[in-house]
Amino acid sequence: MKKAIPSEKTEDIELRLLLEALYCGYHYDFRNYAMASLKRRLRQAREQLGFATLSALQESLLHDPATLPRLIGYLTVQVSEMFRDPAYFRAIREKLVPHLRTYPSLKIWVAGCSGGEEVYSLAILFREEGLETRTQFYATDINHEALARAEAGLFALDQLQLFTENHRKSGGKSSLSDYYSAAYGRASFDRSLRRRVVFSDHSLVTDAVFGEMHLVSCRNVLIYFDRTLQDRAIGLFKDSLVRKGFLGLGAKETLRFSPHAGAFADFVREERIYQRRAE
Amino acid sequence: MTKIPPQAVVIGASAGALEALTTILPALPADFLLPLMIVVHMPSDSPSALTELLQARCRIRVREAEDKEPLSGATAYFAPPDYHLLVEAGGHLSLSNDEPVLYSRPSIDVLFESAADAYGPAVVAIVLSGTNRDGAVGLKAVVEAGGMAIVQTPQEAFAAAMPEAAKAMCPGARVLSLRDIAAYLQKVGSQP
Ligand SMILES: C[S@@+](CC[C@H](N)C(=O)[O-])C[C@H]1O[C@@H](n2cnc3c(N)ncnc32)[C@H](O)[C@@H]1O
Numbered sequence: 001m002k003k004a005i006p007s008e009k010t011e012d013i014e015l016r017l018l019l020e021a022l023y024c025g026y027h028y029d030f031r032n033y034a035m036a037s038l039k040r041r042l043r044q045a046r047e048q049l050g051f052a053t054l055s056a057l058q059e060s061l062l063h064d065p066a067t068l069p070r071l072i073g074y075l076t077v078q079v080s081e082m083f084r085d086p087a088y089f090r091a092i093r094e095k096l097v098p099h100l101r102t103y104p105s106l107k108i109w110v111a112g113c114s115g116g117e118e119v120y121s122l123a124i125l126f127r128e129e130g131l132e133t134r135t136q137f138y139a140t141d142i143n144h145e146a147l148a149r150a151e152a153g154l155f156a157l158d159q160l161q162l163f164t165e166n167h168r169k170s171g172g173k174s175s176l177s178d179y180y181s182a183a184y185g186r187a188s189f190d191r192s193l194r195r196r197v198v199f200s201d202h203s204l205v206t207d208a209v210f211g212e213m214h215l216v217s218c219r220n221v222l223i224y225f226d227r228t229l230q231d232r233a234i235g236l237f238k239d240s241l242v243r244k245g246f247l248g249l250g251a252k253e254t255l256r257f258s259p260h261a262g263a264f265a266d267f268v269r270e271e272r273i274y275q276r277r278a279e
Numbered sequence: 280m281t282k283i284p285p286q287a288v289v290i291g292a293s294a295g296a297l298e299a300l301t302t303i304l305p306a307l308p309a310d311f312l313l314p315l316m317i318v319v320h321m322p323s324d325s326p327s328a329l330t331e332l333l334q335a336r337c338r339i340r341v342r343e344a345e346d347k348e349p350l351s352g353a354t355a356y357f358a359p360p361d362y363h364l365l366v367e368a369g370g371h372l373s374l375s376n377d378e379p380v381l382y383s384r385p386s387i388d389v390l391f392e393s394a395a396d397a398y399g400p401a402v403v404a405i406v407l408s409g410t411n412r413d414g415a416v417g418l419k420a421v422v423e424a425g426g427m428a429i430v431q432t433p434q435e436a437f438a439a440a441m442p443e444a445a446k447a448m449c450p451g452a453r454v455l456s457l458r459d460i461a462a463y464l465q466k467v468g469s470q471p
Contacts, residue, residue: 037373077377223373257347
């Protein structure tokens with residue numbers, strides 16, 4: 001007779017089943033995310049939402065509509081800053097802008113935009129460089145709550161000192177305080193910055209290309225994917241970019257291990273900015 | 280001693296890390312069989328200094344970890360400043376930007392817990408000198424998965440708090456001097 005002990009660790013089985021439920025029930029596909037940190041966040045969700053096991057969490061996910069958004073909140077990491085890694089934005093300003101100026105109109109895609117920190121940074125930078133009015137920004141994410149925050153343009157006031165410092169280090173030509181007003185402990189960013197931004201729900205795992213981009217900025221999203229998913233996402237970026245268009249990744253992300261690496265050339269190597277090859 | 284031969288080593292250190300690591304890592308031979316993953320708490324603006332310093336003294340390769348990098352033996356992978364370092368079941372590395380744990384990013388607990396998941400009993404985890412209690416919870420996870428837990432002798436450590444905390448949480452951990460830790464690694468990481 002077989003022993004009544006599962007051959008795989010019980011928690012690992014539960015984890016796979018939970019991700020399957022999330023996919024079958026709601027079309028959120030986390031099955032190929034980098035497992036180590038996903039597991040950690042799921043354990044955290046289980047504890048903090050008060051379930052004894054991942055199976056119990058799964059039951060709630062399938063039967064209680066309130067569970068889904070809370071779980072998504074745990075599964076998607078929302079850590080972000082305006083002008084995060086100022087040297088990246090400085091490179092865009094100094095090295096990319098001269099190229100971008102040569103186009104009469106521009107499309108920029110911020111993939112995995114979280115609460116909007118990155119796309120507002122780019123909107124400010126483009127305004128400072130006189131490119132804003134010819135630009136259409138697309139800011140996408142799978143976390144609806146984050147998208148709603150991004151559209152509202154509200155940020156915690158205690159972060160503004162860091163944002164201001166980052167903006168300055170990025171070569172900012174204006175004062176960040178020109179773009180927001182403080183109200184109720186929050187910084188409310190100027191509505192006009194959103195005029196040229198479309199926020200939308202788009203998953204790098206399950207959705208397709210939606211336009212021809214001159215710059216795709218996808219930072220600190222790919223590290224949460226396994227290699228298969230990274231390849232899919234990078235393929236999407238490749239297919240989205242115009243010839244000689246640019247792809248910017250996070251400080252610790254690289255095309256080095258990707259089969260699509262050959263389609264790109266280093267543009268600003270230290271800042272992980274790549275250029276789509278012409279052929 | 281673990282019955283299952285170890286496949287990886289994870290190390291955590293904070294204040295006093297340089298001194299401790301310069302005793303251990305240079306003792307390892309160029310054909311050391313295992314990968315080592317290392318979290319050191321350090322200010323985020325002095326990134327590569329530590330790896331360069333150590334590389335100059337070591338026969339194994341010493342470098343900053345890259346996301347999704349496959350692991351090889353005779354290599355020490357350091358968590359980059361401001362990122363958690365985790366190891367995946369398939370034998371490659373992941374970085375993450377998740378919130379700091381116990382005010383630390385990188386976090387020793389995060390690395391150790393991922394190693395306990397990925398390797399079960401086939402991992403050696405070592406807590407070295409430091410002033411906080413990062414690593415204690417992670418070391419416990421390693422013990423529970425059947426792995427080998429080692430703590431630097433607190434009296435010998437530059438800062439005793441971290442090894443003390445780890446010892447308190449894992450009473451069964453082996454308490455060894457830096458020299459003995461180096462000798463132990465030489466033994467488990469060489470051809471049988
Ligand atoms: C750590 S934040 C990065 C925010 C910003 N890009 C930055 O670098 O500061 C990661 C974001 O990726 C989003 N994300 C996760 N999976 C995604 C997917 N499959 N498609 C699009 N966005 C995703 C998360 O919801 C989260 O907002």
